[in-house]
Amino acid sequence: MAESNAFQCDEFLIDLENVSFSYPGQGQVLNGLNFQLRKGERLGLIGPNGSGKSTFMHLLMGLIKPDSGSVRLFGQPMEGEKDFKQARKRLGFVFQNADDQLFSPTVVEDVAFGLLNNGKTPKEAVALSKKMLQALDLDGFEDRITYKLSGGEKKLVSLATVLVMEPDVLLLDEPTTGLDEQTVRRIVDLLNDLDMGYVVVSHEFDFLAKTTRDIFAMKNGQIRFQCTSDKFKPAG
Numbered sequence: 001m002a003e004s005n006a007f008q009c010d011e012f013l014i015d016l017e018n019v020s021f022s023y024p025g026q027g028q029v030l031n032g033l034n035f036q037l038r039k040g041e042r043l044g045l046i047g048p049n050g051s052g053k054s055t056f057m058h059l060l061m062g063l064i065k066p067d068s069g070s071v072r073l074f075g076q077p078m079e080g081e082k083d084f085k086q087a088r089k090r091l092g093f094v095f096q097n098a099d100d101q102l103f104s105p106t107v108v109e110d111v112a113f114g115l116l117n118n119g120k121t122p123k124e125a126v127a128l129s130k131k132m133l134q135a136l137d138l139d140g141f142e143d144r145i146t147y148k149l150s151g152g153e154k155k156l157v158s159l160a161t162v163l164v165m166e167p168d169v170l171l172l173d174e175p176t177t178g179l180d181e182q183t184v185r186r187i188v189d190l191l192n193d194l195d196m197g198y199v200v201v202s203h204e205f206d207f208l209a210k211t212t213r214d215i216f217a218m219k220n221g222q223i224r225f226q227c228t229s230d231k232f233k234p235a236g
């Protein structure tokens with residue numbers, strides 16, 4: 001991430017300048033926030049409950065709009081829903097709560113949904129979905145009823161629905177909440193093996209240290225550099 005600059009740089013996949021946001025009737029959550037992500041960068045974001053981390057993620061996805069400041073994604077200014085619609089095709093967002101992500105009756109239908117929407121044939125979509133589930137050690141989960149999965153299983157299926165789309169940038173909001181140690185290790189390995197950039201929000205400093213190079217903190221509505229990890233060892 002670079003310091004806020006006076007000119008636009010196409011090298012940034014994400015570029016937020018002086019962004020402020022408040023929910024109706026509430027105090028300011030984001031207050032002159034600056035944030036940049038370059039191609040391939042892996043950044044972590046930590047901060048107290050209620051400090052605005054999810055709000056920041058929702059703003060990147062265009063689910064809420066800033067009161068002031070600018071959002072540029074993949075070099076394009078986000079001026080309305082039309083712009084975000086295009087940008088969302090390149091962003092893979094894993095919600096904090098898996099129930100916000102999953103909506104199909106079975107696991108394979110959930111994972112294949114985006115692929116089918118993007119024009120893959122049912123045969124291709126199912127084959128790619130099965131491959132992705134295998135990569136997450138979820139072989140045999142294809143026909144499981146999504147809403148009956150455990151919290152951790154739902155988290156992994158959420159990740160599968162996003163990764164299968166091969167986004168340019170991943171946005172992960174608390175990906176390890178409710179997961180056991182073994183599953184967290186699996187996610188650490190998986191993220192380190194990916195060749196895409198990402199932003200991970202987490203309360204687990206050790207998880208961020210293992211999956212991201214630089215860690216930032218959300219404080220007083222702004223994102224500030226905290227430290228560079230010495231545990232981060234991506235496979236690539």
Ligand SMILES: Nc1ncnc2c1ncn2[C@@H]1O[C@H](COP(=O)(O)OP(=O)(O)OP(=O)(O)O)[C@@H](O)[C@H]1O
Pocket residue numbers: 023024026029047048049050051052053054055056
């Ligand atoms: N839809 C909403 N309407 C009104 N206020 C909201 C809404 N969503 C979040 N807030 C408030 O905005 C503030 C920031 O919330 P946010 O969820 O972004 O924090 P967070 O850093 O992600 O917290 P946590 O670590 O607990 O997940 C909190 O005070 C929260 O109560």
